[in-house]
Amino acid sequence: MTKEITLPLTKEVIKDLRAGDSLSLSGVLYVVRDAAHKRIVAALDKGEPLPFELKGETIYYMGPSPAPPGKIIGAAGPTTSGRMDPFTPRLLAEGLKGMIGKGSRSEEVMEAIKKYGAVYLGAIGGGGALLSRKITKAEVIVYEELGPEAVLRIEVKDFSVTVINDSYGGDLYVEGKKKYRIEN
Amino acid sequence: MREIEASAVTEAITDLFIQANYELTDDVISALKLARQQEESPAGREALDKILENASIAGEERVPLCQDCGTALVFIELGQDAHITGGDLYQAVNEGVRRAYVEGYLRKSMVEKPFSERTNTQDNTPAVIHTTVVPGNRLRIIALPKGAGSENMTRLGMLTPASGRQGVIDFVVKAVEEAGANPCPPGIIGVGIGGTAERTLLLAKQALLRKVGEPSLDSETSNLEKDILDKVNRLGIGPMGYGGRITALAVHIETSPAHIGSMPVAVSLQCHSARHREITL
Structure with missing residues (x-):
């Protein structure tokens, strides 16, 4: 059964989520990937203001293809989250609540997810055309010069994700594999 | 000696990268459908359904299959009796990549100075080209956009x-x-x-x-x-x-x-x- 969730994620909603749950998200996401993570953490280190309020928000690890004429955005599927691991615990400490991407996270990130009561969600990698349909609005808010790595604020409707790491230490990648593994 | 115009190479490369990024070939679709039939896990089946739905949407709505339109990998088999005229072969390949990624609304993912500034080249060049010389007078080109x-x-x-x-x-x-x-x-x-x-x-x-x-x-x-x-x-x-x-x-x-x-x-x-x-x- 799919749970309908309205963003931003609240403490109560996060408490209810378990690895393996299917969710349908509606609301605002911030699109941030490699280069922008580096800049955001550098800004935090210098005590500079951030380009958007992190507290309570959800980041989508993504770099879209250009919007063809008449479209809001191009293909818009998740990128590999692990590359953001070195920056993530810092952002979780600042109040980030949700992350959407694909692929496994480091021990440090999983610990921080538990510690700060956050959640890591997986979207279908290579599902860029399908996911682009679920984006109803997209605007660059900062770092436009980074091209496909600029920070976007997007609005989504019925955006499908699966809970990978919940706030209790649950990990779909570990649990799913265990269930279907055939030992020789 | 058979002559092949460099401009024909550019056009071919442009078409190949656009087509590759928008439409899966039949063998890939068949393999995914077979996987869907064989998969036992409900979450796995749902993922495969979405992957197949994604392929239909990409084709119908002209949105790339994946936002990572890849490094432009090009495999060339050049017949030793073929002669490229009207330009440099690798320049022709890169011009084709440039046109495909700019005109085809594909994401440009290549950066210069990889360990320092990582500045986007804005047109997904340079392509990574592997050439072999083979008998004959034909030119075989394979385009493989490969995601990171x-x-x-x-x-x-x-x-x-x-x-x-x-x-x-x-x-x-x-x-x-x-x-x-x-x-x-x-x-x-x-x-x-x-x-x-x-x-x-x-x-x-x-x-x-x-x-x-x-x-x-x-x-x-x-x-x-x-x-x-x-x-x-x-x-x-x-x-x-x-x-x-x-x-x-x-x-x-x-x-x-x-x-x-x-x-x-x-x-x-x-x-x-x-x-x-x-x-x-």
């Missing part, structure tokens, strides 16, 4: 001859297991065995260019492909790593003679969005 998610999971092992067949199996299965959900399974596992370090890496990548599931012509090699696929699909990783029976659609192996003291093995992973197109001029 799967490319980053590439592995090279300088195995010893004593490791043998079992050593190859263990190395490939370990590479797939460690990659887990990162390379967007279920895809194709390209394996190179033999040659030198760089030769075996190229063989692994060239293995991805076969039609999905087309076995090696050498029976000993095709048996190894079967055995590795069986092992990989026992790992339980499943579609998108959500748990399931289908972790890979196929294993393709290419081999080459090796030095008496060496047995290099390379693994190149291709995500489920296996995009490549070719033409012979």
Whole structure:
């Protein structure tokens, strides 16, 4: 059964989520990937203001293809989250609540997810055309010069994700594999 | 000597990269549909349904299959009796890539100064070009847009001859297991065995260019492909790593003679969005 969730994620909603749950998200996401993570953490280190309020928000690890004429955005599927691991615990400490991407996270990130009561969600990698349909609005808010790595604020409707790491230490990648593994 | 215009190469490259990024070939669609039939895990089946739906939307609505439109990999087989006229071959290839990515609304992912400034080149050039000279007077071009998610999971092992067949199996299965959900399974596992370090890496990548599931012509090699696929699909990783029976659609192996003291093995992973197109001029 799919749970309908309205963003931003609240403490109560996060408490209810378990690895393996299917969710349908509606609301605002911030699109941030490699280069922008580096800049955001550098800004935090210098005590500079951030380009958007992190507290309570959800980041989508993504770099879209250009919007063809008449479209809001191009293909818009998740990128590999692990590359953001070195920056993530810092952002979780600042109040980030949700992350959407694909692929496994480091021990440090999983610990921080538990510690700060956050959640890591997986979207279908290579599902860029399908996911682009679920984006109803997209605007660059900062770092436009980074091209496909600029920070976007997007609005989504019925955006499908699966809970990978919940706030209790649950990990779909570990649990799913265990269930279907055939030992020789 | 047969003449081939450089401008014809540019046009061909533009078409190939646009087509590859918008439409999967029939062999890939069939392999994904078969995987959907065979998959037992509900989450895995749902992921495969979405992957297939994604392919129809990309074709119908003219949105790229994946936002990662890849590094532009180009494999060229140049007949020794063909003569490229009206320009430089590699410039013609790069011009074709530039047009495909700019005019085709494809994402430009290449950056200059990779360890420092990482400045986007704005047109996805330069292409990575591998050329071989072959008999004849034709020019065969294969375009493979390859995403970073799967490319980053590439592995090279300088195995010893004593490791043998079992050593190859263990190395490939370990590479797939460690990659887990990162390379967007279920895809194709390209394996190179033999040659030198760089030769075996190229063989692994060239293995991805076969039609999905087309076995090696050498029976000993095709048996190894079967055995590795069986092992990989026992790992339980499943579609998108959500748990399931289908972790890979196929294993393709290419081999080459090796030095008496060496047995290099390379693994190149291709995500489920296996995009490549070719033409012979």
